[in-house]
Amino acid sequence: MADEPLVDWEWVFEHLDDLWAATYQHLQLTIIAVLVGLVISAVVSLLIYRDRRFYGPLVGVAGFLYTIPSLALFALLVPITGLSILTAEIALVSYTLLILIRNIMAGLDGVPREMREAADGMGYTTWQRLARIEFPLALPVIVAGLRIATVTIIGLVTVAGLIGQGGLGALMIRGFSRNFPTQIYLGAFLTVVLALLADAALLLLQRALTPWNRSGAR
């Protein structure tokens, strides 16, 4: 045991397909969760944009969901929705909401008052102003939220392995049960790599979407 290496490279090369499949599955669970979370957050944010009084209650609910420990939430949902992908996604999505709604609203609120007034003075309607002025100007803050949410979810998907939804979490659980460290280390390592890559990709996306920010003053 003592002279056994941390990573059994022979096993790794024999199971590259499995590793890729687990990583791919992990990414898939993440993307679905973040996209669904983004759509729900966008709708909720529009509601708040229309009427500020919704901010407290809606962010309160999102905040409550955020505080439930992930294992507890899975445990609560399994009797209702079973050991299914739905269970996993409901839990994952609920963790994105607070981050995304807060950042969308912070982004929109960060648009200078003078900018809104300039748009009004030009004759933009409320929705034209939102779509063409406020939303683009809020993009950096919104994408920043998207980055936090994505990295958070990549971590949480590991837990979804517990309810049999695969991904790198499942790889690690197998490693624990078989007392085979290679799978544990590899699962952890790939999770971190995935999180870093996703974060970098979103940063590039933000740069691409906001070309005016890097053109710089002369």
Added chain:
Amino acid sequence: MSDPSAGGSPARGATVRFEHVTKRYEVKEKGPGAVNDLTLDVPAGKICVLVGPSGCGKTTSLKMVNRLIEPTSGRILIDGTDISRQDPIALRRGIGYVIQQTGLFPHQKVGENVAVVPRLLGWDAKRRRERTDELLALVGLDPARYRDRYPSQLSGGERQRVGVARALAVDPPVMLMDEPFGAVDPIVRERLQNEFLRLQEQLAKTILFVTHDIDEAIKMGDLVAVMQRGGVLAQFGPPDEILSDPASDFVARFVGADRGLKRLSLARVRDLELMPVVTAREGADAAESRARAKADAFQYLLLVDAADRPIGWVDQDAIPAEGRLTEDIAISMSPLLDGHTTLKDALSMIIDAEVVAGIVVDRDGRALGLVTAETIGAAMRDGVVTEAATRNEPPDEASDPESEPDREAAATGEAIARG
């Protein structure tokens, strides 16, 4: 509304009338300043400057015209039509709006910024592009160079020009300008003001212009409305009237103790009758020159070069009895003025140089005559200043040090011809 077609003759201004307009804010409500029973008539094609200390309601008054703020009572008419009956969105698209510094949208390129209202009105891309290029050229920016830049890549002065171009996009009869030149340094501001006045001479828009700077108000306004705290109109009239006949202590204090000098800035050297000057060319016959100088009451003869450009003064007693005039007998020089120099600047230059007279030259630098402190004082007494101020001609291109030389020369020539 105007036909906003590109290339057609521009829509002339419309009248703007405030009728007993009052804006009050509730105790908890925040607002830029109340307005109290404002009645104001701005004739078509004129610039009316709203000026006053902060909190005097000048910006509130402006924003009530495009209904960013709704009056508590009273009404505003544009060309006789009550604006409260118009759809605010359509109203705003038909009014030019220029805002200080932050007015441009940072995420839109210059071309997109200029085409904001055309786009809202549904113009196709080709028409928008043509209009944008036309407008950028109009405000002195090369379309090919500036169209695809972001506002952050422009200087303050360039941004303000784009702001003006944007406001003109659909050729609105009325323009609202809220401290449009507030965010640039004094030299650039002066240039932008002059350019804008020249532009306005062609466009003849009805313009409401807000500033806290009385000098800017006097320079830009055909009419000046001085407002005081509480949104009360303290005085409304042409700039010379505000300066020469302040309606209250408040107005007198606001325009400042130097209002006499400020009035001098409303008239230019070309408005004066110049004092003749005896000149002699370098190399001219000394005896003949001496005789001519002695015949004149003025103690000095002006020595000029072969192109009649002043070299310096020669005391008539120092002219040799015979021989030729040489440069070394000249003792001093006076400041050189030209037709578009304001009387205020002329007086300042004469006093500063510690001389009696300034020499007026044409655009080739040839001496035309003299201006003295007495000439200027007499012009003030005889009403020349008031008359010139009433004409309120825009400044010449030549007063801009960095303007293009050919246009500069043309404008100066015209100024001299008038002077």
